[in-house]
Amino acid sequence: MPLVCIGLSHRTAPLDVREKLTFPEPELADTLRELGTLPAVREALLFSTCNRTELYAVSEVPEEAAGELRNFLARKRGAGDELLGKVLYEHHGEAAVRHLFRVSSSLDSMVLGEPQILGQVKSAYAAAREAGVVAQVLTRCMERALSVAKQVRTETGIARNAVSVSYVAVELARKVLGDLESRTVLLVGAGKMGELSATHLRQAGAARVLVVNRSRERAEEMARRFDGEGHGLERLESLMVEADVVLTSTASKDFVIRPDMMQRVIRARRRRSLVLVDIAVPRDVDPRCNEVDNVYVYDMDDLNKVIQANLQARQQEAQGAERMVAEEAARFEQWLARQKVVPTIVALRERYVAMARAEAEKTLASLGGSVDDKTRAAMLRLAEGLANKFLHQPTAALQRGDPDQGVVAARMLFDLPAAEEGAEGDAAEDAPRAPAAAAAGGAGTKGRS
Amino acid sequence: MLLPRLLHGATFLTYAVAAVLYLANLVKERKPVARAARWTLGGAALLHLSQLLADWALVAEVPFTDIHGALSSLALLLVVGYLLVGLRAEMPAAGAFITPGVLALLVISEFKAPGSTLPAQAGVIRPIHIAMAMVGTAAFFIAFVVAVMYLVLERALKEKKFGAVYHRFPSLDVLDSVNYRAIVVGFPLLTLGIVTGALFARKIDASVTLNASHLQYGLAVLAWLFFAVVLNARITAGWRGRRTALLTIGGFASALGVLAVYLVR
Numbered sequence: 059m060p061l062v063c064i065g066l067s068h069r070t071a072p073l074d075v076r077e078k079l080t081f082p083e084p085e086l087a088d089t090l091r092e093l094g095t096l097p098a099v100r101e102a103l104l105f106s107t108c109n110r111t112e113l114y115a116v117s118e119v120p121e122e123a124a125g126e127l128r129n130f131l132a133r134k135r136g137a138g139d140e141l142l143g144k145v146l147y148e149h150h151g152e153a154a155v156r157h158l159f160r161v162s163s164s165l166d167s168m169v170l171g172e173p174q175i176l177g178q179v180k181s182a183y184a185a186a187r188e189a190g191v192v193a194q195v196l197t198r199c200m201e202r203a204l205s206v207a208k209q210v211r212t213e214t215g216i217a218r219n220a221v222s223v224s225y226v227a228v229e230l231a232r233k234v235l236g237d238l239e240s241r242t243v244l245l246v247g248a249g250k251m252g253e254l255s256a257t258h259l260r261q262a263g264a265a266r267v268l269v270v271n272r273s274r275e276r277a278e279e280m281a282r283r284f285d286g287e288g289h290g291l292e293r294l295e296s297l298m299v300e301a302d303v304v305l306t307s308t309a310s311k312d313f314v315i316r317p318d319m320m321q322r323v324i325r326a327r328r329r330r331s332l333v334l335v336d337i338a339v340p341r342d343v344d345p346r347c348n349e350v351d352n353v354y355v356y357d358m359d360d361l362n363k364v365i366q367a368n369l370q371a372r373q374q375e376a377q378g379a380e381r382m383v384a385e386e387a388a389r390f391e392q393w394l395a396r397q398k399v400v401p402t403i404v405a406l407r408e409r410y411v412a413m414a415r416a417e418a419e420k421t422l423a424s425l426g427g428s429v430d431d432k433t434r435a436a437m438l439r440l441a442e443g444l445a446n447k448f449l450h451q452p453t454a455a456l457q458r459g460d461p462d463q464g465v466v467a468a469r470m471l472f473d474l475p476a477a478e479e480g481a482e483g484d485a486a487e488d489a490p491r492a493p494a495a496a497a498a499g500g501a502g503t504k505g506r507s
Numbered sequence: 508m509l510l511p512r513l514l515h516g517a518t519f520l521t522y523a524v525a526a527v528l529y530l531a532n533l534v535k536e537r538k539p540v541a542r543a544a545r546w547t548l549g550g551a552a553l554l555h556l557s558q559l560l561a562d563w564a565l566v567a568e569v570p571f572t573d574i575h576g577a578l579s580s581l582a583l584l585l586v587v588g589y590l591l592v593g594l595r596a597e598m599p600a601a602g603a604f605i606t607p608g609v610l611a612l613l614v615i616s617e618f619k620a621p622g623s624t625l626p627a628q629a630g631v632i633r634p635i636h637i638a639m640a641m642v643g644t645a646a647f648f649i650a651f652v653v654a655v656m657y658l659v660l661e662r663a664l665k666e667k668k669f670g671a672v673y674h675r676f677p678s679l680d681v682l683d684s685v686n687y688r689a690i691v692v693g694f695p696l697l698t699l700g701i702v703t704g705a706l707f708a709r710k711i712d713a714s715v716t717l718n719a720s721h722l723q724y725g726l727a728v729l730a731w732l733f734f735a736v737v738l739n740a741r742i743t744a745g746w747r748g749r750r751t752a753l754l755t756i757g758g759f760a761s762a763l764g765v766l767a768v769y770l771v772r
Contacts, residue, residue: 233660233664233679234678236680331679331680348665356667367674
């Protein structure tokens with residue numbers, strides 16, 4: 059049973075359309091359950107983030123399922139055919155699996171390699187499981203998706219370098235100062251961006267946050283958020299002697315930090331390195347400060363340059379990640395194809411083991427009461443063992459070869475009854491690695507109704 | 508004689524593989540490649556050690572007391588030093604500069620036949636002097652490599668060039684502290700090397716090697732001065748970074764000069 063996906067993302071739809079077609083968290087459980095009742099849908103999954111809404115279904119009739127998903131989305135969100143036609147994409151089979159893997163690995167994200175998507179994928183999976191609309195195929199598929207996403211994160215450099223202003227500030231500080239533990243951050247001004255960067259620096263281990271502002275009260279107020287100290291602007295020079303990273307984001311029209319001041323500061327701090335990140339426009343730090351030994355000044359343009367360089371590095375790493383995803387998707391499709399032969403193998407086993415047992419019983423009966431229990435058990439084991447041995451070769455051939463041909467050939471050669479509609483779903487439960495059996499059963503019954 | 512020859516070849520080849528891996532990792536950073544490079548380098552060091560021990564067994568003399576063995580030992584000490592530094596601060600980028608240096612030392616040592624050059628009269632002082640000098644030079648070699656890396660990275664950071672150097676090199680802080688530690692290790696050894704060298708030079712026939720010895724002595728003292736200034740300025744005036752990196756390069760060049768005189772005389 060192949061996978062089907064319909065959806066829209068930042069690549070196909072602008073924000074105002076995405077807003078309209080999103081499914082907020084509280085509605086998720088009901089929506090999923092409803093998805094599960096669609097006639098052609100056996101298993102279902104729903105991603106809804108600010109950048110994408112995607113509906114996945116496992117179905118024996120993928121074309122029908124895709125139509126049902128599309129109508130479901132139109133009905134639920136009151137979207138017209140024309141709009142959906144413009145923004146929706148549709149993937150079937152291996153393409154759908156690859157898409158799911160790419161999304162989980164953050165290869166389809168707005169910011170390549172961003173880390174949030176993995177958590178969102180996990181919670182979408184958990185919600186679908188809770189709603190009871192996930193069975194064998196999606197369970198396996200999601201396991202593989204999460205595993206390949208982890209592999210991509212650890213084995214490629216797709217998430218290695220910072221691509222937002224506030225994280226780049228941390229990266230630059232690290233490049234100069236190394237470990238940020240026990241370092242001091244000085245925040246000059248009360249801009250939002252400065253605050254965000256300080257938060258990241260704090261998370262990266264910085265021990266102390268100092269804040270200076272024209273208004274001392276505001277400085278103290280902001281410092282409280284970091285467990286730090288707030289001071290008036292007149293303390294700037296003396297506090298720069300203590301700091302290792304200075305983040306400036308004041309609204310001042312003139313430079314707040316000048317080269318002569320920088321010279322005095324660097325002497326007073328015995329030439330320990332100092333990183334200044336100036337995120338103010340107009341700038342707060344005179345660019346000539348960068349000429350002072352062991353002082354490193356970065357303004358908004360520099361930060362953007364780092365972001366561009368890092369995005370480029372991520373793009374390069376994405377090539378390797380795409381390969382990993384494609385390989386994993388192909389493996390998953392192979393597994394899925396093998397599942398087709400499972401009911402045939404089960405039927406084959408059942409029939410031949412039953413035959414062997416019947417023959418053994420006949421022989422035992424002809425021996426009359428002279429057989430003790432031990433011998434009896436041994437005879438039965440022998441019969442079953444022989445049946446299994448004889449079936450080993452055809453079973454292996456079924457698992458290896460083309461599944462469609464294999465099923466037809468096996469049913470003809472071994473005279474098995476033709477597969478029933480629901481038999482596949484039921485047999486799948488017997489197969490190894492079938493979790494959420496109850497859910498699978500539910501989906502199976504509903505499929506027949 | 509087959510075993511030592513085989514060991515020589517295997518050692519050189521393994522170092523070459525490690526160098527290729529480190530360079531590949533510098534071009535395109537990959538954790539598995541960096542890991543493979545480190546293990547290969549470790550393996551090469553073990554081969555190298557067994558090669559030196561085999562040489563020792565054959566010649567029945569301390570292997571590093573001729574210029575051939577001394578250069579080979581210096582290469583091994585350099586690798587061991589780099590691997591030891593790696594336990595605290597992994598710097599695969601530095602491996603891309605250390606390993607070609609090691610290969611160069613081995614090639615030069617091959618041009619110097621075993622048993623050549625160093626006069627034998629000095630007795631027990633000779634191996635002590637050479638051992639001090641070799642360990643010290645290995646430490647300064649590492650200090651030199653990280654000093655050069657410091658200057659290159661510092662320039663990239665000041666000029667806002669966010670390319671391969673920015674992405675692959677360790678932080679300035681790490682480079683600076685490895686530099687400092689390497690000098691702290693090398694400096695006392697250099698001091699003792701100079702003292703033993705002076706005793707050693709008195710014992711041998713001064714007329715033959717007087718000029719060369721004087722030149723070596725001068726260069727060694729110059730190196731000592733460079734490093735003394737680095738340490739003193741760092742401790743008393745907080746000098747660090749670019750200035751200490753430049754002085755380190757000066758000091759290492761002088762120390763290398765001492766070795767070069769052995770090679771040409």
